[in-house]
Amino acid sequence: MQDIKVYNNLIRKKETFKTIEAGKVKFYSCGPTTYDFLHIGNARALVVGDLFHRVLKAFGYDVTFVRNFTDVDDKIIERAHKEGRGAIEHAALFVEECKIDMESLGMEPATHTPKVSETMPEIIEMIQDIIKNGKGYEVSGEVFFEVPKFADYGKLSKKDLDSLQHGVRVEVDSKKRNPADFVLWKPAKDGEPSWDSPWGKGRPGWHIECSAMAKKFLGPTLDLHHGGVDLMFPHHENEIAQSEAANNCPFCNTWAHNEFLNFGSEKMSKSLGNVVKIRDFVNMYGGQVLRHVLLSVHYRARLEWSEEVIQKAIEEIKRIHEFVIDVRTWNSAVAGEVDQEINKLFDKFKYELTNDFNSAGAMGHFFSMIRYVKGKKDSISKETLSRVHEVINFVADSLGLVARDPQSVLSKLEELERANIDVDVDESWVLGLIEERKVAKATKNWARADEIRKELAASRVILKDNPDGSTEWKIQ
Numbered sequence: 001m002q003d004i005k006v007y008n009n010l011i012r013k014k015e016t017f018k019t020i021e022a023g024k025v026k027f028y029s030c031g032p033t034t035y036d037f038l039h040i041g042n043a044r045a046l047v048v049g050d051l052f053h054r055v056l057k058a059f060g061y062d063v064t065f066v067r068n069f070t071d072v073d074d075k076i077i078e079r080a081h082k083e084g085r086g087a088i089e090h091a092a093l094f095v096e097e098c099k100i101d102m103e104s105l106g107m108e109p110a111t112h113t114p115k116v117s118e119t120m121p122e123i124i125e126m127i128q129d130i131i132k133n134g135k136g137y138e139v140s141g142e143v144f145f146e147v148p149k150f151a152d153y154g155k156l157s158k159k160d161l162d163s164l165q166h167g168v169r170v171e172v173d174s175k176k177r178n179p180a181d182f183v184l185w186k187p188a189k190d191g192e193p194s195w196d197s198p199w200g201k202g203r204p205g206w207h208i209e210c211s212a213m214a215k216k217f218l219g220p221t222l223d224l225h226h227g228g229v230d231l232m233f234p235h236h237e238n239e240i241a242q243s244e245a246a247n248n249c250p251f252c253n254t255w256a257h258n259e260f261l262n263f264g265s266e267k268m269s270k271s272l273g274n275v276v277k278i279r280d281f282v283n284m285y286g287g288q289v290l291r292h293v294l295l296s297v298h299y300r301a302r303l304e305w306s307e308e309v310i311q312k313a314i315e316e317i318k319r320i321h322e323f324v325i326d327v328r329t330w331n332s333a334v335a336g337e338v339d340q341e342i343n344k345l346f347d348k349f350k351y352e353l354t355n356d357f358n359s360a361g362a363m364g365h366f367f368s369m370i371r372y373v374k375g376k377k378d379s380i381s382k383e384t385l386s387r388v389h390e391v392i393n394f395v396a397d398s399l400g401l402v403a404r405d406p407q408s409v410l411s412k413l414e415e416l417e418r419a420n421i422d423v424d425v426d427e428s429w430v431l432g433l434i435e436e437r438k439v440a441k442a443t444k445n446w447a448r449a450d451e452i453r454k455e456l457a458a459s460r461v462i463l464k465d466n467p468d469g470s471t472e473w474k475i476q
């Protein structure tokens with residue numbers, strides 16, 4: 001187990017990461033709301049959570065990692081309604097899609113991946129505790145958290161309650177006692193999913209779910225909590241208020257937030273309409289490329305999405321995997337000490353990872369090692385070679401940027417490069433030729449029909465004639 005420095009947003013400082021129990025980490029990361037396919041901004045939050053998980057494990061910590069699925073939410077209800085599905089069924093569908101994306105991003109499984117819909121007893125119990133402790137109140141089936149009763153409110157976001165109370169617009173029909181109060185439980189409307197509770201049929205407010213899921217699997221106090229920087233307020237501030245009000249003890253000792261992935265200078269978000277879905281990107285370039293792009297920048301720095309960062313990632317992935325394939329064929333009969341330069345670069349690599357999970361800095365040292373080792377091919381000792389393999393395995397475990405099967409990554413990139421070139425094929429041109437071929441065949445002009453098939457094949461368009469006379473085409 002090695003010391004790790006983490007930038008803790010509670011104190012706005014980097015500090016040596018402390019855990020409640022030596023060597024054990026209770027880690028919670030806010031997971032996605034499953035109403036649609038995820039976008040690459042969501043992927044950044046997911047991959048950063050995976051980075052923390054992997055790095056902590058690689059440095060010897062025993063990590064219990066909880067990442068939830070938010071499967072009860074206004075956006076889900078709205079979208080399910082539009083598509084004529086039940087909300088729970090709709091969310092379950094996208095939980096499965098989300099798992100497919102996570103796998104393509106090379107993410108390791110979390111220890112627990114709870115859903116809100118499966119945590120109702122714990123949510124209700126926590127709301128009851130908050131009320132019992134005098135920090136929550138019910139008004140005709142609706143339960144609120146009474147913010148002014150929680151003295152520490154604002155300790156994470158550094159917002160002060162007075163300005164918050166004045167800054168919040170009070171809804172005319174609000175049942176709240178104070179403008180900053182927020183919902184813990186709301187009565188369900190017709191057609192919405194609902195659960196029985198002491199306050200009647202209803203569903204939880206957004207924030208309480210994470211407080212309850214964290215407690216269920218990790219206990220009342222966590223070591224580390226992560227989410228995108230947009231979640232710091234109000235979501236995480238409210239999680240702290242709820243958990244500490246219910247449990248009478250600190251909720252979490254270290255808070256870490258990833259910065260945004262931006263398109264141009266704007267945050268990628270559905271409402272701005274500048275969304276690239278993970279699935280679409282992966283179909284075009286493969287998940288390895290997306291993961292590489294996301295880890296090529298420190299998690300607390302903004303990541304500007306551009307064609308250049310994608311091309312740079314592709315080039316680096318090739319460099320890494322060509323090297324790994326090559327070095328596995330090397331043999332050395334020379335005995336000797338491990339080359340000190342390799343040890344130094346490995347130390348620097350590890351230092352960067354323990355320095356607030358600096359994946360970008362760490363990769364820089366790995367590339368230096370690749371360059372150095374290539375120059376030593378003819379004189380490398382057995383011991384050095386085995387250390388190089390050890391470094392490669394460590395990079396694979398801690399960052400997931402070296403695939404277990406490097407050849408498959410290279411082949412996939414080549415295949416995708418070919419396919420991406422062919423995306424330029426003009427569909428109307430293909431359909432026109434298929435139509436002309438149909439006529440040629442009907443008039444028994446076999447030579448022309450053949451010629452058309454060949455012409456299309458030259459652009460990698462492959463035809464398949466069906467028994468019913470129709471013709472399908474695809475790009476090979």
Ligand code: AMP
Binds near residue numbers: 034042043230
């Ligand atoms: P949501 O599904 O909106 O609850 O978001 C799931 C996670 O993705 C949260 O941790 C968000 O902070 C994060 N997230 C959403 N958009 C972006 C973005 N453009 N860049 C980075 N993280 C994001």
Ligand code: ZN
Binds near residue numbers: 030227235
């Ligand atoms: Zn959360």
